[in-house]
Amino acid sequence: MSTHEPRWLRWLLVGVALAFLALNLALPLAAVFAGALAKGLAAFRSAIAEQDALAAMRLTLTVAAIAVPLNIVFGLAASWAVAKFDFPGKSIVITLIDLPLAVSPVVSGLIYVLLFGLQGWGGDWLRAHDIRIVFAVPGIVLATMFVTFPFVARELIPLMLEQGRTDEEAARSLGASGWQTFRRVTLPNIRWGLLYGVLLCNARAMGEFGAVSVVSGHIRGLTNTLPLHIEILYNEYNYVAAFAVASLLAGLALVTLVAKSLLEWRFGDQLAGAGH
Amino acid sequence: MWSLRRWRPRSILPGFGLTFGFSLFYLCIIVLIPLSAIFVKTAGLGWHDFIAVALSRRALLAYRLRFGAAALAAASNSIFGLLVAWVLVLYDFPGKRIVSALVDLPFALPTAVAGIALTALYAPTGWIGALLAPLGIKVAFEPLGVVVALTFIGLPFVVRTVEPVLADLGIDVEEAAASLGAGRWQTFMRVVLPAIVPALATGFALAFARGVGEFGSVIFIAGNLPFKSEIAPLLIVQQLEQYNYAGATAIAATMLFASFAVLLAINLLQAWDRRRMEA
Numbered sequence: 009m010s011t012h013e014p015r016w017l018r019w020l021l022v023g024v025a026l027a028f029l030a031l032n033l034a035l036p037l038a039a040v041f042a043g044a045l046a047k048g049l050a051a052f053r054s055a056i057a058e059q060d061a062l063a064a065m066r067l068t069l070t071v072a073a074i075a076v077p078l079n080i081v082f083g084l085a086a087s088w089a090v091a092k093f094d095f096p097g098k099s100i101v102i103t104l105i106d107l108p109l110a111v112s113p114v115v116s117g118l119i120y121v122l123l124f125g126l127q128g129w130g131g132d133w134l135r136a137h138d139i140r141i142v143f144a145v146p147g148i149v150l151a152t153m154f155v156t157f158p159f160v161a162r163e164l165i166p167l168m169l170e171q172g173r174t175d176e177e178a179a180r181s182l183g184a185s186g187w188q189t190f191r192r193v194t195l196p197n198i199r200w201g202l203l204y205g206v207l208l209c210n211a212r213a214m215g216e217f218g219a220v221s222v223v224s225g226h227i228r229g230l231t232n233t234l235p236l237h238i239e240i241l242y243n244e245y246n247y248v249a250a251f252a253v254a255s256l257l258a259g260l261a262l263v264t265l266v267a268k269s270l271l272e273w274r275f276g277d278q279l280a281g282a283g284h
Numbered sequence: 285m286w287s288l289r290r291w292r293p294r295s296i297l298p299g300f301g302l303t304f305g306f307s308l309f310y311l312c313i314i315v316l317i318p319l320s321a322i323f324v325k326t327a328g329l330g331w332h333d334f335i336a337v338a339l340s341r342r343a344l345l346a347y348r349l350r351f352g353a354a355a356l357a358a359a360s361n362s363i364f365g366l367l368v369a370w371v372l373v374l375y376d377f378p379g380k381r382i383v384s385a386l387v388d389l390p391f392a393l394p395t396a397v398a399g400i401a402l403t404a405l406y407a408p409t410g411w412i413g414a415l416l417a418p419l420g421i422k423v424a425f426e427p428l429g430v431v432v433a434l435t436f437i438g439l440p441f442v443v444r445t446v447e448p449v450l451a452d453l454g455i456d457v458e459e460a461a462a463s464l465g466a467g468r469w470q471t472f473m474r475v476v477l478p479a480i481v482p483a484l485a486t487g488f489a490l491a492f493a494r495g496v497g498e499f500g501s502v503i504f505i506a507g508n509l510p511f512k513s514e515i516a517p518l519l520i521v522q523q524l525e526q527y528n529y530a531g532a533t534a535i536a537a538t539m540l541f542a543s544f545a546v547l548l549a550i551n552l553l554q555a556w557d558r559r560r561m562e563a
Contacts, residue, residue, distance in 0.1 A: 018375055021367060021370065021371055021375070022371050022375055022377050024367060025364070025367045025368045025370075025371040025372075026371075026383065028364045028367070028368065029368060029383060029386065029387070032435060032436050032439060033386050033387070033389050033390075033436070033439070034386070035405060035411070035412070036398060036401035036402050036405055036436065037389065037393075037401070039401045039402075039404050039405045039410070039411065040397060040400075040401045043400075043401075043404055081306075082306070082307065082310045084303075085302075085303040085304075085306045085307045085310075086303070086307040086310075088299060088303045089300060089303040089304040089307050092297050092300075093297070093300050093304070095300075095304070101307070101308075101311070103547070103551065104311050104315060104316075105311070106547065107315055107319075107547070108315070109493075109494075110493050110497070110543045110544070110546060110547040110550075111497060111540065111543050112496070112497025112498070112499060112539055112543065113395075113497065113498075113499050113500070114497075114499050114520050114521060114536075115322075115497070115520070115536045115539055115540055115543075118322070118520060118532060118533070118536050119318035119319055119321055119322055119536075120318055121529075122318070122321040122322060122325055122529065122533065123317065123318050123321045150314070153314055154314050154315065154318070157310075157314060173297060176297050177297065180297060180298075185298075186297075186298035186299045189297070189298075190299070208391070208392075211391070211392045211394075212391075214394065215392075215393065215394025215395065215396070215397070216394070216395075217394060217395045217396040217399075217499065217500030218395065218498075218499030218500050221499070221500075221521070222520075222521060234394075235394050235395070235396035235397070235500065236396075238396050238397065238400065239396055239504075242400050242504065247404070250400055251400065251404075254394075254396070254397040254400060254401070257393070257394045257396075257397050258393060258397055261389065261392040261393040261394070261397075262392075264392040265385050265386070265388055265389060265392050266385070268385070268388065268392075269381065269384070269385040273381075
C-alpha cells in the first residue's frame with residue numbers, strides 16, 4: 009500500500025516505532041540470554057541440570073499436561089454451545105469466560121486458598137481425609153486452569169460463530185450422528201484456530217507466576233514450577249542460574265511466537281478475528 | 285406458530301444439553317464458586333474491618349501507585365501502539381514480519397522471565413540503568429520501574445486492537461479525503477483518528493486492566509518498600525503469609541471490584557466499537 013507521506017516522514021515513523029519496540033521488547037529478551045551465558049556454557053548447563061530445576065521442569069510440564077487438555081475440552085464444549093445454538097444468557101456466559109483475563113493473577117490464586125486452605129470452606133473436610141490441595145500440586149493445577157481456560161474458548165467462539173451452522177446442519181440432514189458431525193465436519197474446519205488457542209493456552213500455563221505463587225507454598229523441589237524456581241534463584245542473587253532457567257522459558261516463548269506466526273501466515277483466513 | 289417454550293434451542297444439531305451442561309459445570313467449579321468465596325469471606329468480615337484494611341493508608345498508597353502506573357503505561361502504549369500499528373499496516377520495510385511476530389512477545393513470555401529481564405536491564409548496573417544513572421534517573425526499584433514493566437506487558441493490546449481497524453479503513457478513504465483537497469495532517473485528524481478512537485480506547489482499557497492486576501513482571505522491579513513503592517498484589521501476598529486471610533481478602537475484593545468495573549467498561553467500549561463499524 010502506498011500512502012502520501014513524504015519518504016523521509018515514513019522512514020522517521022518506522023524508525024521511531026522500531027526504536028520503541030527494540031527498547032521494550034528486544035532488549036529485555038536479549039538481556040535474558042546474555043545473563044544466562046554470562047558465566048559461560050558450563051555454568052549454563054549445570055544450572056539447568058540441577059536437581060531442583062529439573063523437579064521444577066517436571067512439575068511445570070505435568071501441570072500443563074493436565075490443564076491444557078481439560079481447557080481444550082472446555083473450549084470445544086463452550087464454543088459448540090455458544091456458536092451453534094441460541095439461548096438466553098449467552099452474553100453472560102461469554103463474559104464469564106472472559107473473567108480470568110480481568111482478574112489479577114494473585115487474586116486468582118487467593119480464591120483457591122480461600123476455598124481449600126486450612127481456614128477455608130473445605131479445609132476441615134480435606135484435612136480429615138488427608139487430601140492436600142493448596143500448597144500441593146492439585147492446587148497449582150486448579151489455579152493454572154483458572155488462568156488459562158479462556159484462551160482456547162476465546163479463539164474458537166468467534167471462529168465458529170463466523171463459520172455458522174450450515175455445514176453441520178447439512179451433515180445432519182445427510183444422516184450423520186452428532187459425534188460424526190463433530191469429528192468429520194466441525195473439527196477440520198476449526199483445527200487451525202484450535203491449534204492457535206492451544207499454543208497460547210500452553211504458553212500461559214507454563215509461564216504462569218502470580219496465581220501459582222500464591223497457591224503453591226514455594227516448597228522447593230516439590231511445589232515449585234519453573235517460574236517460581238526462577239524467582240527463588242533470583243532472590244538468592246544466583247543470577248546466572250536464574251537467567252539460565254529463564255532462557256528456557258524464553259526459548260519456549262520464541263517457539264510459540266514462531267509457530268503462531270506460521271499459523272497466521274498460512275492459515276490466516278481460517279483464524280477468526282485479526283490478531284490478539 | 286409461537287411456541288411457549290421459546291427457550292428451546294431450535295436446531296437440528298445435537299449435543300446442546302451435553303456441551304452447555306458441561307460448560308456451565310466447568311465454569312461453576314473453576315470460576316464461580318471460588319470467586320464467591322471472596323465475597324462471602326468479605327461479607328463475614330464486617331464493614332468496619334473491611335474499610336480498615338482495604339482503605340488503610342498502606343493499601344491506598346499501593347492502589348495509587350498501581351493505578352497511576354497502569355494509566356501512564358497504558359497511555360504511553362496507546363501513543364506508541366498506534367504508531368506501531370500504523371507502521372505495520374501501512375508501510376513495508378525489511379523484517380516487517382519478524383517485527384509483527386515480536387509484538388506478541390509479552391503474551392508468550394512468562395511474566396517472571398520478563399520481570400527479571402527488565403530488572404536486570406534497568407538496575408543501576410544494567411545496560412540501560414548504567415546509561416541513565418549519570419543523569420540521575422533511577423528506574424529499577426522506583427515507581428518508574430513499575431511503569432516500564434507495565435508498558436512491556438500492555439504493548440500488544442493497543443497494537444492488536446487498532447491494527448484491524450486501520451487495515452479495514454483502507455487506503456481508499458485516505459485517498460478520497462486527499463483528493464478532496466485535505467492536507468496530510470487534516471486527513472489524519474478528521475478522517476483516520478475518529479475512526480480508530482473506539483479501538484484505541486478499547487486497547488487502552490485492556491492494557492490498563494492488565495496493568496492493574498499484573499504481578500510477576502512487576503514484583504522484581506518494584507521497590508516493594510511499604511508506603512513508597514509497594515504494589516497491591518504484593519500486599520495481598522504479605523497478608524496471606526501472615527495468615528491474615530481477612531485482610532488479604534479485603535484487598536483482593538477491592539481489586540476485584542476494580543477489575544469488574546474495567547471489564548464492564550471494556551465490554552461497553554467494544555460494543556460501541558462494533559456499532560461504529562456497522563455504521
